[in-house]
Amino acid sequence: MGKTLYLDCSSGISGDMAVAAMLDLGADEKVLMDALHSLPVSGYEVKISRVSKSGIDACDFNVVLDEEHENHDHDMEYLHGHDHSHDAHDHNDFGHDDHHHDHDHGHDHGEDHHHGHEADHYHDHGHGEDHHHGHGHSHHHHEHRGLNEILGIISQGKMSDGAKKLASDIFTIIAQAEAKAHGLPQDQVHFHEVGAVDSIVDIVAFAVCFDNLDISRVIIPKLNEGVGTVRCQHGILPIPVPAVANIASAHHLPLHIMDVQGEFVTPTGAAIAAAIMTSQSLPETFAITRVGLGAGKRHYDRPSFVRAMLIEDEERKDQDRIWKLETDIDDCSGENLGFVMDLLFEAGARDVHYMPVFMKKNRPAYELCVICSQADIEKMEQIIFKHTTTIGIRRMLVERTVLPRSIMDVSTSLGTAAVKVCQIGGEKRFYPEYESVAAICRQENLPYSKVYQTIVRECEEKQS
Incomplete structure (x- = not known):
């Protein structure tokens, strides 16, 4: 059985924060970079570093756009004007920037994670040792892609089927929310938010890292969101923005509104939570096996990071x-x-x-x-x-x-069969899969009950 993830979103959630948290939990950076390099997307490089958030060490995942693709999403002067107000974040067309901006004075430090990359990166010896993964292909300025185009990009990526499905699910959730917000059919929505290079990279990166960690259960008790308004190309919008509100409504996300100015939950962050959440309730007692902190890039009244914990619940694990x-x-x-x-x-x-x-x-x-x-x-x-x-x-x-279970291929006198193995106490029970039994029946011209019983008996004999 897969791992259980407790996602603490006390300071909200965004795409880059979620990716960084998965990397800090131990997701394989080489697997991630192989997947990103395989995408037919250009105009960016990835920087993975360590940063300090209010004195707490965290992982930072940053998608750095080249000059042709730069959309000022990381330019605080451009986004906020001279007053740097907390409630005036520029939102892109039909969506908005998903990277939290932060002005903590303790920036990059220490030595960054390095998982054996021998090419496509260089070391910046500033406040830390950052990994830059470059993508220097031809550029298309400010792409506005539709959902089908993005799903096509994902399908070409070098990643597992599980990662492809999760990335596609996250994009589809955003597309549905944006279509509802703007009163358009889903297939007619062409918008900057999921078409932007950094959003594609964030979402695919999260899906690859999440899948790599073999997580099957995700507990999110609440998503903390702020109050106020944000500025987008269509005007001033209330927080939570329409896309986040639509995702929360459609997927029953547990939002908690704080008395703090600012946007803490972005559409990509909300879509990630909607795609992976399986429960809102933490066990009464549990053991924490690993902690990952993903840094944000905005500066609010509380540290900007999402905390991910792998937990074990011995008393209520079933x-x-x-x-x-x-x-x-x-x-x-x-x-x-x-x-x-x-x-x-x-x-x-x-x-x-x-x-x-x-x-x-x-x-x-x-x-x-x-x-x-x-x-x-x-x-x-x-x-x-x-x-x-x-x-x-x-x-x-x-x-x-539910009982702990697994599917295994078993060699029997009649051939190889897929068998579901369940465990109760110290006893194992064997349940041959229908398709395997039926295939053997057709091949050997035997009754279904005889094949089924033979497989079970031989599995039990191998166990004893």
Whole structure:
């Protein structure tokens, strides 16, 4: 089973802060840079360094744009004018800068992480030893890309399928929020926020680092957000900005508004939280196995960093939470419902089933039940509304108890089979996967029950 991550967003969250926190937790920098180098994106270099935030050592991940791509996102004079007010941050078209700016006087220091990069970087012997990963290709000034273009860029990257899916999910969440904010279909939104080079790098970098750490459960008790307004190209917007508010609404993010001026949660930060959060509740007691601090770049009344902790919960390690969606349908054919079930499974549903029920006026119907993660709720509901006649869906957050499990390939006298192995106490239980059993049945012309029992018996014999 994967690790459990507790993400402490007491000072909000942004894309660069989240990436830095994952690197500080131990994500492989070489894996990250290999993935970034493989993207068909140019006009930037990556700087990874150590900085001090109110005396606390933290990792800093900085996407430095070249002159042609520079959008003044890191120019405080340009963003804030001469008054440097905390509530006047310039937002880009249909989105805004996702890099927190900070004026702490303790800047780069110490010796930075180095994971064996032998090329494509140089050392800057200023206040620290920074890694600069350059990308000196042809430039396209201020790209405004659509979601499909960005998903195409991700698909070409050298990264795992899990990292590609997570990066695509984060971008899709932002695109949906921006489309709603501006009253446009999702496929017609072309905006600077997810099209900007630094946003692409931030989101892909986070997905690669998160996947590299093998995290399966993410606890985010709350996201602290400030108050006031921010300036964008469309005028003055209230905090949280529309995109953040839409993401929080669609994905049930636990926002907490502080009495502090400034924007602490950016759209990319909110989308990352929405894509990875599986629970809002910390266990009563837990052990911390590792801590990572990701620095921000804005200066507020509190230190600007996100804190990531890998934790172990021995007492409640088998408890988990999952979402249950239900709706009653009385006017769809069996074939229609079967098609919907296939779509839901393809979209990532953990389980789908139908139950015969009687509705008002004794009408026979089916109750559709879908088990899914919080990140997949909206996708599941869209499928149900589009492909059935229902006009309402019930949502329930339920606790569940699960056994530790793993899938392993087992060599048997009938051939190799995929087997789910569950453990309760000191006992292991074996459950052959349907596809493997069916394939052997067809190949050997044997009954399903005989193949299944043979695999289980031989697994038990190997254990003893």
